[in-house]
Amino acid sequence: MSPSTVTAPSGTRTGAAVPPPRRRRREAGPGGSRRAALLFLLPLLVYLVAFYVYPLLRNIDLSLRDYTIRAFITGTADFVGLDNYREILADRTFGQAVVNTAVFTGVSIAAQFALGLALAVFFRHSFPLSGVLRALFLVPWLLPLIVSASAWSWMLNSENGVVNAALAAVGLPTVNWLTSPGWALVSVTLANIWLGIPFNLVILYSGLQNISADLYEAASLDGATGRQQFWRITLPLLAPVSAITLLLGLVYTLKVVDIIWIMTTGGPGSSSTTLAIWSYREAFGTGQPDFSPAAAVGNLLILVALAGGLLYLWLQRRQARS
Amino acid sequence: MSAVQTPRRDGGSRAGRPTATGAPRGASAPAVRRPRVAWWRTGLGLVLTAVMLFPVYWILNVSLTQTQDLRRTPPSLLPLAPTFEGYEAVLDQQLQALGVSLLVGLGTVVLTVVVAAPAGWALAKMRPRGAGALSFALLVAQMIPAVVMAMGFYSVYVRLGLLNEVWGLVIADSTIAVPFAVLLFTAFMSGLPDELLDAARVDGASTWRIFVAVVLPLSRNSVITVSLFAFLWAWSDFVFASTLNRQGDLVPITLSLFAYIGNNTTQWNAVMATAVVASVPAAVLLVLAQRYVAAGVTAGAVKD
Numbered sequence: 001m002s003p004s005t006v007t008a009p010s011g012t013r014t015g016a017a018v019p020p021p022r023r024r025r026r027e028a029g030p031g032g033s034r035r036a037a038l039l040f041l042l043p044l045l046v047y048l049v050a051f052y053v054y055p056l057l058r059n060i061d062l063s064l065r066d067y068t069i070r071a072f073i074t075g076t077a078d079f080v081g082l083d084n085y086r087e088i089l090a091d092r093t094f095g096q097a098v099v100n101t102a103v104f105t106g107v108s109i110a111a112q113f114a115l116g117l118a119l120a121v122f123f124r125h126s127f128p129l130s131g132v133l134r135a136l137f138l139v140p141w142l143l144p145l146i147v148s149a150s151a152w153s154w155m156l157n158s159e160n161g162v163v164n165a166a167l168a169a170v171g172l173p174t175v176n177w178l179t180s181p182g183w184a185l186v187s188v189t190l191a192n193i194w195l196g197i198p199f200n201l202v203i204l205y206s207g208l209q210n211i212s213a214d215l216y217e218a219a220s221l222d223g224a225t226g227r228q229q230f231w232r233i234t235l236p237l238l239a240p241v242s243a244i245t246l247l248l249g250l251v252y253t254l255k256v257v258d259i260i261w262i263m264t265t266g267g268p269g270s271s272s273t274t275l276a277i278w279s280y281r282e283a284f285g286t287g288q289p290d291f292s293p294a295a296a297v298g299n300l301l302i303l304v305a306l307a308g309g310l311l312y313l314w315l316q317r318r319q320a321r322s
Numbered sequence: 323m324s325a326v327q328t329p330r331r332d333g334g335s336r337a338g339r340p341t342a343t344g345a346p347r348g349a350s351a352p353a354v355r356r357p358r359v360a361w362w363r364t365g366l367g368l369v370l371t372a373v374m375l376f377p378v379y380w381i382l383n384v385s386l387t388q389t390q391d392l393r394r395t396p397p398s399l400l401p402l403a404p405t406f407e408g409y410e411a412v413l414d415q416q417l418q419a420l421g422v423s424l425l426v427g428l429g430t431v432v433l434t435v436v437v438a439a440p441a442g443w444a445l446a447k448m449r450p451r452g453a454g455a456l457s458f459a460l461l462v463a464q465m466i467p468a469v470v471m472a473m474g475f476y477s478v479y480v481r482l483g484l485l486n487e488v489w490g491l492v493i494a495d496s497t498i499a500v501p502f503a504v505l506l507f508t509a510f511m512s513g514l515p516d517e518l519l520d521a522a523r524v525d526g527a528s529t530w531r532i533f534v535a536v537v538l539p540l541s542r543n544s545v546i547t548v549s550l551f552a553f554l555w556a557w558s559d560f561v562f563a564s565t566l567n568r569q570g571d572l573v574p575i576t577l578s579l580f581a582y583i584g585n586n587t588t589q590w591n592a593v594m595a596t597a598v599v600a601s602v603p604a605a606v607l608l609v610l611a612q613r614y615v616a617a618g619v620t621a622g623a624v625k626d
Contacts, residue, residue, distance in 0.1 A: 029447045029448040029449035030447050030516040030519050030520070031443060031444070031446065031447025031448045031519060031529070031532075031533075031537075032444075032447070032448045032529040032532075033448070033529075034448065034449070034450055034451065036444075036448060036529045037444040037448035037449070037450035038444075038450060040440040040441060040443055040444035040448065040533070041440070041441050041444045041445075041450055041456075043436065043437045043440060043441065044437050044438065044440075044441035044500075044504060047437045047500065048459070048463075051493055051494075051496075051497055052463055052466075052471075052497065054474075054478065055471060055474025055475050055477075055478055056466070056470070056471075056474055057474075058474045058477045058478055059470060059473055059474040059477070061477075062473065062474075062477055067477075072477065072480045072481075119370070122363070122366070122367070122370070123367075125360065125363065127360040127361075127363035127364050127367065128360075128361065128364045129364050129367065129368070130363070130364075130367060133367045133368065133370075133371045135608065135612045136371050136374075136375060137371065137374060138608060138612070138615060139375060139378055139604070139605075139608065140374065140375075140377070140378070142554065142604035142605075142607065142608055142615070143378070143558075143601050143604050144557065144558035144560075144575075144576055144600055144601065144604070145558060145560060146558070146560050146576045146579050146580055146597075146600070147381065147579070147597040147600055147601050148377065150579065150583055150593060150594075150597055151377045151378070151380055151381045151594070151597065152377060153583070154380075154384060154590055154593075154594070155377060155380055159393070159395075160392065160393050160394075160395065160397065161397075162380060162396075162397050162399075165395060165396035165397055168395075168396070169396060194374075194377070197374070251465045254467070255465075255466075255467030255468060255469070257467075257468065257469050257560075257561050258560045258561060261560075262560070262580065262583075276467050276469050279467075279469050279470070279473075280469045280472075280561070280565075283469075283472075283473050283476070283565070284472070284476075284564065284565045284568075291473060291476075291477070294473060295470075295473050298467065298469060298470035298473055299470070301467045301469075301470060302466055302467070302470055305462060305465035305466050305467065306462055306465075308465050309458065309461050309462035309465055312461060313458060313461065
């Protein structure tokens with residue numbers, strides 16, 4: 001680009017001496033012209049088309065055909081329309097996966113949020129070591145999921161796990177955490193709550209930092225108790241941040257695969273199978289991959305993601321307006 | 323564009339905690355209204371942190387336990403007779419996997435920054451057509467489940483022969499980071515003062531030159547935050563590794579650890595030692611770059 005605006009792309013701009021008209025003709029931003037913008041965006045656009053759009057289109061194609069491993073190699077798979085979708089909706093696993101997903105997601109984000117908020121309020125007042133301790137709370141979030149998941153697996157091991165040892169020590173019956181149908185979902189949910197607390201803590205803590213301390217001061221001068229301050233000041237003023245935290249939690253929890261797969265592989269049976277796990281298991285988890293139904297389940301999840309994105313945008317706009 | 327708030331310019335969250343680094347408030351601190359240090363909070367905080375970090379402690383404890391003590395009931399709460407046989411096994415068997423993860427992580431960082439930084443700059447200051455739609459697409463992209471992307475990549479890679487290739491994994495891993503990175507760069511670069519750019523342009527700098535010589539150096543903190551997250555996500559990735567690289571000669575540490583769990587249920591000390599070693603980057607980053615981590619998390623778009 002030339003230094004001055006002489007070679008402005010479409011010739012609409014006058015020389016640099018005259019200040020460009022502000023209102024309608026915003027041909028260029030302060031960083032450069034629109035043509036320059038396109039050049040700067042080009043790598044990203046190519047990237048998105050090649051590594052997002054194309055794989056996702058392939059995924060739709062997968063879900064509309066009957067793919068097997070052999071069909072992948074020969075490149076010929078019968079077009080079956082929406083049969084895969086009908087198939088998964090009629091599958092007995094579908095209902096259970098939906099219920100499991102709802103329980104796993106709902107309990108996870110509710111508990112993560114409540115605990116994260118409690119901790120954020122606790123850390124709002126600085127005290128000796130508060131910075132260090134708050135940093136340490138990030139550790140679970142930073143660890144590779146496989147590490148956390150294998151730690152939980154071993155802690156919840158029926159025979160040798162420390163959790164059962166602790167239960168036995170206080171005289172409670174031990175539990176087959178990962179191997180009984182009634183407890184597997186509870187176990188993975190517990191581990192997932194633990195994983196999500198740091199994220200909620202950090203975001204809510206930063207939200208609390210934006211609430212003016214004067215409000216609390218005024219409230220306590222008026223004699224408001226800590227509890228009243230929480231319900232009347234903290235919670236209402238934190239509502240926009242809370243909404244976004246919960247929404248992000250929802251979207252991210254819906255797509256969790258690693259933690260469940262490593263701890264229980266969705267089992268025993270399908271007792272801890274969520275939609276994402278179901279999709280993963282059909283495609284990659286068994287000796288006989290069944291890509292087409294897996295892709296159909298995955299595409300249902302994308303619809304949820306899209307809805308999440310729209311809701312997020314709406315929340316953000318509303319927050320920006322207020 | 324950022325969700326909850328834009329990352330602060332200094333990448334940290336300094337506001338409101340002047341004495342939070344651990345130095346007790348002495349008499350010299352201007353603590354007028356609260357003369358006494360809240361030590362009870364420190365005590366409670368220590369207890370809460372200990373509970374939260376128990377699983378992490380347990381990984382360390384098991385990694386140091388002798389094999390014959392692993393199945394003792396009740397398990398020993400302290401590694402009283404520590405052994406390093408688990409760590410010796412790691413050095414024997416896992417060095418290659420660690421190297422692969424390092425390579426994949428660094429490759430992902432480079433690809434992510436190269437693609438995202440110019441785009442972030444364009445979105446921040448050039449008012450391109452369709453900027454709103456693009457930002458929304460990036461937002462949705464972050465919400466697409468990794469398992470769906472994995473299937474799409476699988477079917478593409480089968481044809482291209484990219485399955486079980488390290489570069490295939492780098493590309494797939496970068497999809498976790500790129501949308502986040504563009505949004506973070508955009509949010510950060512929007513805050514750069516226009517006057518500075520005008521000054522550079524008056525001095526005769528081209529758009530590209532301004533980007534390289536002015537914008538990028540000023541955006542150092544956001545580049546660090548993006549690199550850090552891209553590396554960490556690639557290092558931790560399990561879904562792409564377990565789908566696109568399952569039969570490769572060069573597998574990353576996450577997959578190697580997973581296979582180890584499957585084959586080796588008797589030697590949990592070695593498994594946990596591997597887990598400890600696999601967590602080293604996270605620990606290093608936490609110590610060296612905590613303020614960048616906090617900035618990245620609050621930038622709203624976060625890990626799955």
